[in-house]
Amino acid sequence: MASYLFGSKSSKPKTPEDLVRAVRENLLHTTTSAKKEEKAGEDLCKYLHSLKVILYGEGTPPSPEKCTALIVAACSQGEKGQELMSLLIQKMDQMPFEARKDAVQVFTGAIRFHGEAGEKLAVRYLEGHPELLDRLILGYDNSDIALNCGAMVRECIHHESLANYWLFSELLLRFFGWLEAKAFEVASDAFATFKELFTYHKKLVSQFLEARYTPFFQAYTSLLTSSNYVTRRLSLKLLGELLLDKENTPIMIKYISDVENLKIMMNLLKDSSQNIQYEAFHVFKVFVANPNKPQPIKELLLRNGEKLKRYLEGFHTNREDNQFTEEKQVLCQILTCKVETRQHIIAKPDGRLVRLERLRGHSDSDDPHGRDIRGDRKKTVAGTTSSRELTELGDNDATDGSADDDDDDDDEPFDIKSAIAVTDETHEGENEEERDARCILPEEVYMGAYFV
Numbered sequence: 001m002a003s004y005l006f007g008s009k010s011s012k013p014k015t016p017e018d019l020v021r022a023v024r025e026n027l028l029h030t031t032t033s034a035k036k037e038e039k040a041g042e043d044l045c046k047y048l049h050s051l052k053v054i055l056y057g058e059g060t061p062p063s064p065e066k067c068t069a070l071i072v073a074a075c076s077q078g079e080k081g082q083e084l085m086s087l088l089i090q091k092m093d094q095m096p097f098e099a100r101k102d103a104v105q106v107f108t109g110a111i112r113f114h115g116e117a118g119e120k121l122a123v124r125y126l127e128g129h130p131e132l133l134d135r136l137i138l139g140y141d142n143s144d145i146a147l148n149c150g151a152m153v154r155e156c157i158h159h160e161s162l163a164n165y166w167l168f169s170e171l172l173l174r175f176f177g178w179l180e181a182k183a184f185e186v187a188s189d190a191f192a193t194f195k196e197l198f199t200y201h202k203k204l205v206s207q208f209l210e211a212r213y214t215p216f217f218q219a220y221t222s223l224l225t226s227s228n229y230v231t232r233r234l235s236l237k238l239l240g241e242l243l244l245d246k247e248n249t250p251i252m253i254k255y256i257s258d259v260e261n262l263k264i265m266m267n268l269l270k271d272s273s274q275n276i277q278y279e280a281f282h283v284f285k286v287f288v289a290n291p292n293k294p295q296p297i298k299e300l301l302l303r304n305g306e307k308l309k310r311y312l313e314g315f316h317t318n319r320e321d322n323q324f325t326e327e328k329q330v331l332c333q334i335l336t337c338k339v340e341t342r343q344h345i346i347a348k349p350d351g352r353l354v355r356l357e358r359l360r361g362h363s364d365s366d367d368p369h370g371r372d373i374r375g376d377r378k379k380t381v382a383g384t385t386s387s388r389e390l391t392e393l394g395d396n397d398a399t400d401g402s403a404d405d406d407d408d409d410d411d412e413p414f415d416i417k418s419a420i421a422v423t424d425e426t427h428e429g430e431n432e433e434e435r436d437a438r439c440i441l442p443e444e445v446y447m448g449a450y451f452v
Contacts, residue, residue, distance in 0.1 A: 016054055017069035020077055020084050022047045027081065027091045041096040048102035055109035064116060071110050075125040075452050085110065085125050089152075092145045100148050112441060123159045134166055140178040143186050150189040154196050167208045176219045179373065180231055191234050198242060206247040213254065217261075224264055236268060236279040243283065256287045259296040264305075265375040269311070278316060288331050304313050305335040 014125055054066050074084035088107045110387045121340040126132055139149025156162040166172060170224040178190035196204050209216060223235035243252040247426070255261055265287065268280035285295060301308070309332045316324070 003033055013050075016066050017073045019047055019054070020049050020070060020073040023077055024082065024084050026086060027087045027094075041099065044095065045099045045102065048099055048106055049108045052102050052109065055106065055113065055314050063195075065194065066253060067113050067261070068121075071113055071121045073123055073188060074110060085123070086129065086132055089132050089149075090140075090146055092139065093142055093377055100145065104148050104151050107152050111155045111159070121157065123162065126156065127161055127165075130165060133162065133432050134169070134171060137169075137171055138168060138174075140174075140181075140186065140190055143181075143183050146178075146186045147189050150193050157193070157196050157200055160201050160204055160387075163197060164204055165206065166197060168212075171217055173215070176222060179235070180226060180228055180434050184230075187228075187230070190437065191231075195234075195238055198238065200243060202247040205242075206245075206251065209242070209248060209251045212386075213251065217255070221264065223344070224268065229276070230374075232268070232271070232280065233273065236276060236283070240279060240282050252286065253290075256290050257294050257297070259294070259300055262287045262297055262300060269315075274316065280392075285331055289332055301335060302337075305337070307330075 013019045023044065026040055026047065029040055051070060054070050055062055077083060085107070088103050092100060092103065107122075111120075113122065114120055127221070134148055137153055139153075140146045142149075153166075157166070175190060175194050179187055179194060181187040181190065220239070222279065223231055224239070226232050226235070242248055243255055262284075265280050267285040269277055269284055271277050271280065287293075288301065290297075293301070301382075310333050312328050312335075315328060319325075
């Protein structure tokens with residue numbers, strides 16, 4: 001051991017197996033001598049750097065054979081619990097600062113490596129040692145190594161089996177404390193990891209949200225109502241991404257059916273930060289555009305319709321964004337019952353309302369309440385942009401409007417005004433109940449989210 005620790009030239013490690021052994025012995029070595037400890041730290045940096053060169057190459061591509069030999073040794077050499085893959089996690093807080101950076105790269109390089117047959121040796125090792133996954137994520141409790149551990153966790157998240165372990169672990173709720181850590185760099189890194197965990201494996205995340213909806217969103221509400229500006233803004237932006245992901249459609253419907261969630265968004269619309277107001281708008285609009293609103297949400301929006309309309313009319317008027325302006329107009333009309341939603345939301349990943357599908361079971365000319373609205377659908381609102389300008393189907397997907405009438409509606413250019421039935425005629429003598437009946441859609445209306 002001493003020959004590795006103190007640099008005997010005759011015993012200098014050369015093979016990947018030798019280097020792994022040298023690092024292991026260094027990490028397990030203890031001494032009371034400050035001088036010897038300093039020398040051991042220098043040697044550790046050298047050996048970790050050599051391992052990094054094997055995994056990543058230095059001017060030349062890495063050798064698959066050497067990488068495989070290194071990872072096999074790192075996962076099997078030594079007594080159980082003292083393999084290098086384990087020690088890189090256990091001893092992270094005892095390493096010199098420079099050594100930690102190389103240790104992270106060695107760990108992530110090992111996780112990333114696939115053998116010739118596609119085997120993921122380091123991933124398989126961690127799957128068999130869940131206690132190491134616990135210890136790794138708990139690195140956020142130590143601000144000295146939080147960023148190092150965060151980088152290692154994010155690399156592990158790319159592998160579904162490891163992400164699955166953390167999602168369904170009892171430690172997941174600890175994230176909500178780390179996201180509001182006093183140290184800004186720790187909180188920011190924790191949020192980067194949290195976002196990676198909830199966006200990388202979409203189907204897995206959808207399964208998790210369905211299984212753990214209540215405890216997760218109860219905890220998530222604390223982020224949306226946090227006194228910390230960064231926490232509110234980042235969590236609100238992530239919420240929009242989660243709700244508008246097509247894999248999470250059932251989750252979105254459940255979320256926008258809760259009046260308490262609507263109240264949170266209405267409060268965030270009035271936040272002192274314009275950035276937070278803007279992010280809140282893109283969640284709030286889904287509540288309003290939902291044609292199948294539960295009664296408590298209908299009542300809240302009806303009570304506050306005029307106030308919300310006035311607020312939205314002056315909301316971020318300096319933004320040069322036609323789509324945003326158009327969405328505000330449509331929401332104002334829905335809120336004051338001047339229009340009826342005739343289609344459900346199709347949203348892009350950036351959260352924009354792009355297209356609204358027609359109601360199931362109703363033709364273009366049939367109003368869900370039995371009125372003929374063919375004439376109404378031809379009405380326009382002053383200032384409305386053309387359908388070509390309002391079509392957003394991706395970089396190369398915009399249609400030219402030349403499709404035959406018999407073609408599917410998806411081939412037609414879309415004007416957001418055609419998504420609603422204009423009913424701005426005078427309704428003399430109409431009482432509140434009749435007004436509600438006109439503005440609230442029947443039960444067969446359905447809600448869904450799709451992406452283009």
